[in-house]
Amino acid sequence: MDGSVEVQLDPATVGAGALRQKNGVGALMNGDKSCDLVYCHSDGKNAMVAGPTGNGHAPVWTTTFAVLGGDRCTKCHGNSPQTAAHNAHQVGIHYDNIYNGTSGKLAAVNTGSSSHGVAGQSTTITCNTCHYKTITASGNDQNTLCKTCHTGPTHLQGNAAIADFSFHVNGRKEISFKPSLKVISKAQLRQTSFSNYSGLWVRNGGNYKNGVNAFDTAKTALTDTMWNSTAGNCSNISCHNLRVGETVNWTDTTISCQSCHSKL
Numbered sequence: 001m002d003g004s005v006e007v008q009l010d011p012a013t014v015g016a017g018a019l020r021q022k023n024g025v026g027a028l029m030n031g032d033k034s035c036d037l038v039y040c041h042s043d044g045k046n047a048m049v050a051g052p053t054g055n056g057h058a059p060v061w062t063t064t065f066a067v068l069g070g071d072r073c074t075k076c077h078g079n080s081p082q083t084a085a086h087n088a089h090q091v092g093i094h095y096d097n098i099y100n101g102t103s104g105k106l107a108a109v110n111t112g113s114s115s116h117g118v119a120g121q122s123t124t125i126t127c128n129t130c131h132y133k134t135i136t137a138s139g140n141d142q143n144t145l146c147k148t149c150h151t152g153p154t155h156l157q158g159n160a161a162i163a164d165f166s167f168h169v170n171g172r173k174e175i176s177f178k179p180s181l182k183v184i185s186k187a188q189l190r191q192t193s194f195s196n197y198s199g200l201w202v203r204n205g206g207n208y209k210n211g212v213n214a215f216d217t218a219k220t221a222l223t224d225t226m227w228n229s230t231a232g233n234c235s236n237i238s239c240h241n242l243r244v245g246e247t248v249n250w251t252d253t254t255i256s257c258q259s260c261h262s263k264l
């Protein structure tokens with residue numbers, strides 16, 4: 001009751017474990033009631049920078065994301081983030097490049113033989129695949145890539161939404177795979193090559209490139225222990241055709257066909 005409202009954002013003023021410790025040195029509320037260098041409005045990854053367009057800049061206290069417009073998920077980090085392997089992990093395995101079995105490629109459609117759009121033929125990969133504690137929705141219509149097809153009124157699958165706020169902006173990057181998910185791949189290696197991969201994948205009824213029944217399902221379901229947060233790598237992941245003991249790094253920039261294929 002001293003006549004002024006105190007706002008203290010400096011990370012040096014709190015003890016270990018407090019979320020505020022993640023703020024940048026010198027974090028403050030500006031005269032217009034916007035904030036700079038605050039972790040909660042950062043992308044969770046890159047260095048924070050003061051100024052209206054800087055990472056860690058909060059909009060003025062009296063506005064809302066609804067007023068600011070656009071995809072609310074992009075107000076702090078990308079949808080999808082541009083960091084590490086995020087962009088490479090969108091939509092589905094080889095979803096835009098799958099042979100249709102006769103001539104040409106399969107299209108993304110919701111009926112018949114489909115590269116993406118029928119959950120029973122190919123698993124859709126998006127935020128909920130790897131961050132299931134935070135987000136459970138499988139639609140992400142505001143996402144830069146998804147919205148090239150998922151526009152209204154007939155193609156909407158829903159927006160990304162936070163399922164449990166206790167995991168979001170809590171200072172930790174939770175990786176938790178969608179429970180019991182055995183990834184389905186519409187991409188199918190030809191029969192003679194498939195024997196090299198059949199330890200990892202089951203070919204549905206032996207069907208190859210002959211319509212709606214032709215797809216492969218991972219033998220092992222994703223489990224949280226496949227992600228090693230200390231090493232920053234995944235092991236035993238069918239999507240990478242990894243056998244037991246093999247790993248792949250999230251920040252690897254040298255992934256090539258041979259990283260996942262020994263034989264085609």
Ligand code: HEC
Nearest residue numbers: 041044073076131134160161167168169170171172173174
């Ligand atoms: C106010 C800023 C802000 C907004 C808005 C925001 N995020 Fe985040 N998000 C963060 C930060 C910071 C992290 C870093 C990890 C942490 O501290 O939880 C994060 C992490 C995540 C993660 C990684 C998993 C986790 O929780 O660590 C997902 C997934 C995610 N956000 C999804 C979304 C979605 C979906 C939306 C839109 C509905 C959204 N975010 C809007 C700030 C934001």
Ligand code: HEC
Nearest residue numbers: 090091108109110117119124126138139140146149155157
């Ligand atoms: C090349 C166009 C295209 C792109 C890109 C695309 N989709 Fe789709 N998707 C479709 C079509 C077509 C369907 C069939 C249903 C419909 O029209 O909405 C579909 C269906 C779906 C479904 C319902 C079936 C299922 O697998 O559960 C989900 C969920 C979905 N998409 C999510 C996404 C997400 C998330 C992204 C971005 C990461 C994305 N889609 C990108 C075309 C696309």
Ligand code: HEC
Nearest residue numbers: 043044045077079080081083089126127129130173229250
């Ligand atoms: C293939 C798995 C995968 C998918 C799909 C995925 N993420 Fe991530 N995400 C990760 C991993 C791994 C990290 C790094 C965790 C770490 O560094 O400890 C991460 C980190 C993050 C972070 C923290 C900041 C950063 O960039 O490291 C945010 C924010 C985030 N993800 C948001 C999203 C959103 C939003 C989506 C959907 C558009 C998404 N992620 C889809 C695996 C994924």
Ligand code: HEC
Nearest residue numbers: 098099185186187188189201216238239240241256257260
């Ligand atoms: C991240 C891992 C990964 C990378 C990188 C990758 N693939 Fe694949 N690819 C897969 C998986 C998983 C399958 C499905 C295997 C199965 O079930 O038969 C597949 C399937 C295929 C198929 C069958 C496609 C179809 O039309 O049905 C071909 C051909 C192929 N990959 C070629 C390539 C080539 C060429 C490259 C490099 C440009 C490449 N892959 C990069 C994981 C990968």
